[in-house]
Amino acid sequence: MTRHTSATPDGSKAVVEALKEHGQRYYQPDRERLPKHVGDLVYTNPFAFLVGAAFDRGLPWKSAWEIPYRIDQRGMLDPFKLASSSEARLKRLLESLPVRPRYGGGARTLKEAAALVVKHGGNAAAIWEGVSPTQASRRLRSIHGVGPGIASMAVRLLHDDWGMFKGQEREIDVKPDVHVMRVFKRAGLASSESEGAAVEAAQRLNPDYPAQLDWPAWNIGQEWCRPTAPDCPGCPLTNLCPKLTG
Numbered sequence: 001m002t003r004h005t006s007a008t009p010d011g012s013k014a015v016v017e018a019l020k021e022h023g024q025r026y027y028q029p030d031r032e033r034l035p036k037h038v039g040d041l042v043y044t045n046p047f048a049f050l051v052g053a054a055f056d057r058g059l060p061w062k063s064a065w066e067i068p069y070r071i072d073q074r075g076m077l078d079p080f081k082l083a084s085s086s087e088a089r090l091k092r093l094l095e096s097l098p099v100r101p102r103y104g105g106g107a108r109t110l111k112e113a114a115a116l117v118v119k120h121g122g123n124a125a126a127i128w129e130g131v132s133p134t135q136a137s138r139r140l141r142s143i144h145g146v147g148p149g150i151a152s153m154a155v156r157l158l159h160d161d162w163g164m165f166k167g168q169e170r171e172i173d174v175k176p177d178v179h180v181m182r183v184f185k186r187a188g189l190a191s192s193e194s195e196g197a198a199v200e201a202a203q204r205l206n207p208d209y210p211a212q213l214d215w216p217a218w219n220i221g222q223e224w225c226r227p228t229a230p231d232c233p234g235c236p237l238t239n240l241c242p243k244l245t246g
């Protein structure tokens with residue numbers, strides 16, 4: 001294999017193919033990587049999935065997905081109950097949990113997620129069933145605190161793990177979190193370590209399914225391409241990556 005010293009088009013194409021191969025070989029649905037009691041809930045209860053996704057920001061991802069499980073243990077994982085509760089009550093509920101949302105505004109996020117489900121007849125799956133990824137993303141972004149990145153992540157998970165949006169993969173973007181942005185920049189796929197550059201690079205380099213690059217880049221960022229002292233010798237991209245770490 002050739003080692004490139006700059007981000008050539010051919011080099012980027014080779015990195016993209018290596019990322020896709022890494023994803024195909026090692027991707028596991030979150031259900032298999034979460035504690036069983038959490039995975040069983042969020043992968044059988046669409047409202048639990050929605051709540052976990054909405055809180056997956058600013059704290060370890062497994063902790064975020066545990067929040068709906070903890071709410072369920074309090075007997076409150078019911079969109080009608082939550083939507084009709086005051087934000088003050090929901091704030092007290094969240095503050096009483098052993099795992100809590102990182103950022104303020106969690107009560108509003110929870111209330112608005114519940115209200116969106118109520119608006120869809122009490123069935124969270126109705127938010128994304130029968131609509132395009134773009135429409136589903138727009139609906140998810142109507143919830144306080146759910147930005148484009150979280151919405152893209154949820155839509156990608158609904159595709160990969162729930163079998164939604166088949167044939168509409170072109171509309172599903174990467175979630176440009178810190179790991180994805182870092183790997184894209186260092187591997188020469190994106191011109192800068194920014195959300196916009198990462199989303200644009202994935203759309204340009206893998207237009208049939210941009211989000212296919214999401215998990216493998218995230219995994220490589222977590223396991224090898226750390227912010228300092230990246231483990232380039234052990235990295236699956238080492239023979240292809242220009243290692244633009246400066």
Ligand code: SF4
Binds near residue numbers: 187244
């Ligand atoms: S760890 Fe090294 S080889 Fe792997 S993506 Fe990062 S800079 Fe490239």
